[in-house]
Amino acid sequence: xxxxxxxxxxxxxxxxxxxxxxxxxxxxxxxxxxxxxxxxxxxxxxxxxxxxxxxxxxxxxxxxxxxxxxxxxxxxxxxxxxxxxxxxxxxxxxxxxxxxxxxxxxxxxxxxxxxxxxxxxxxxxxxxxxxxxxxxxxxxxxxxxxxxxxxxxxxxxxxxxxxxxxxxxxxxxxxxxxxxxxxxxxxxxxxxxxxxxxxxxxxxxxxxxxxxxxxxxxxxxxxxxxxxxxxxxxxxxxxxxxxxxxxxxxxxxxxxxxxxxxxxxxxxxxxxxxxxxxxxxxxxxxxxxxxxxxxxxxxxxxxxxxxxxxxxxxxxxxxxxx
Numbered sequence: 001x002x003x004x005x006x007x008x009x010x011x012x013x014x015x016x017x018x019x020x021x022x023x024x025x026x027x028x029x030x031x032x033x034x035x036x037x038x039x040x041x042x043x044x045x046x047x048x049x050x051x052x053x054x055x056x057x058x059x060x061x062x063x064x065x066x067x068x069x070x071x072x073x074x075x076x077x078x079x080x081x082x083x084x085x086x087x088x089x090x091x092x093x094x095x096x097x098x099x100x101x102x103x104x105x106x107x108x109x110x111x112x113x114x115x116x117x118x119x120x121x122x123x124x125x126x127x128x129x130x131x132x133x134x135x136x137x138x139x140x141x142x143x144x145x146x147x148x149x150x151x152x153x154x155x156x157x158x159x160x161x162x163x164x165x166x167x168x169x170x171x172x173x174x175x176x177x178x179x180x181x182x183x184x185x186x187x188x189x190x191x192x193x194x195x196x197x198x199x200x201x202x203x204x205x206x207x208x209x210x211x212x213x214x215x216x217x218x219x220x221x222x223x224x225x226x227x228x229x230x231x232x233x234x235x236x237x238x239x240x241x242x243x244x245x246x247x248x249x250x251x252x253x254x255x256x257x258x259x260x261x262x263x264x265x266x267x268x269x270x271x272x273x274x275x276x277x278x279x280x281x282x283x284x285x286x287x288x289x290x291x292x293x294x295x296x297x298x299x300x301x302x303x304x305x306x307x308x309x310x311x312x313x314x315x316x317x318x319x320x321x322x
Contacts, residue, residue, distance in 0.1 A: 009104065013265070014095045022269070023239035026246070026276050027054040033280035054239070058232050066228030069131060076130040081226070081233035084123035088237055091116035092244045096171040096251055097264035108168045113248060114155060120241055121147045121203065124212070127234075128222025139221025142212040142291050146202060149298035150209070154199035156306035160192040161252040163313050164322055174251040185322055186255055192309040193253040195302050197275070200245045201282050202294065204238065208286035209294055246275035 009015055028043055028051055035042030043050025068074050093104050094113050121143055128140025162168055164185050165176035177183050202209035213221035220226075223234055250271035289297070316322045 014097055016089055019092045019240050023243040024054040026243050027239045030276055030280050034284050037284035058235055061232035062229050064228045069225050071132045073130040080123050080127040081230045084120045085233050085237045087116050087119035088240045088244055095247055096174045097268055105171045110168050110170050124222050131225040133225050135219045135224040136222050139212045145291055146294055149295040150199040150202035153195050153302035153306045157192040157196040160189055160310050160313055177255045191305055195306045196249050201279055204242055207283045208289045210288055211291050247272045250275050
């Protein structure tokens, strides 16, 4: 049993299998919400109410021709999709549900997750860089520029609940409102929650922060030269990143996922779906920004807002209010 539980955790729940299934469901839900807000119907025919459309899209890519550009670095070009997918799947193993062991829950695991969630953007930059395509290089440059804009506010926002809970352990932060009885700490962190939500949208490169992959300007940005299986892996990576990023925001800001396997899993699905719904609303409500507007917005508004929130909780913590 000592061997079976870790294997189930890594391969089934909340490991690879669960992440694949839940992330494709969230993509379907996101596409449905987005379509409804534009007075469209969204995915409809593949599976019940189009539920299997994301799966069909990924399978279709796996059966398409896999091409590596002649001038590209073949090894690095092929490695990037695998590296990015490995990073986000590993980050998902730290979700505070069910099994808690020394290797997936420890003091400081929040920093590990923040590091792992930073890797997909760097992988996307390197994917465009090693493609040696003008469109890919422009997209890669935009990825790196946007990374420098949103990453600091994202880190500061997610560190705020750590200060409130007095811990760098995700599980401790997630259950703090339950164990302390201070439910009102969720309310006082609303500013950090909004910053985390907007910066996650930028990390996912979704409207209005989709400038690196702007198809009307640079075809597909860093992924212009990717086809077949490699493009499918990037597609899976992005879906899992949306799921994992939303789940961690829900865990840190919305009271966590208390209970065992079934209760914890239910809380995970409900609260993560709520965060994805908010991301869909943002996506449908705004038009694409220019890269300079993204940088200005991040440093002029998001970074100061996250600092103000952090300062507020530090003052409350120092005075013994929380």
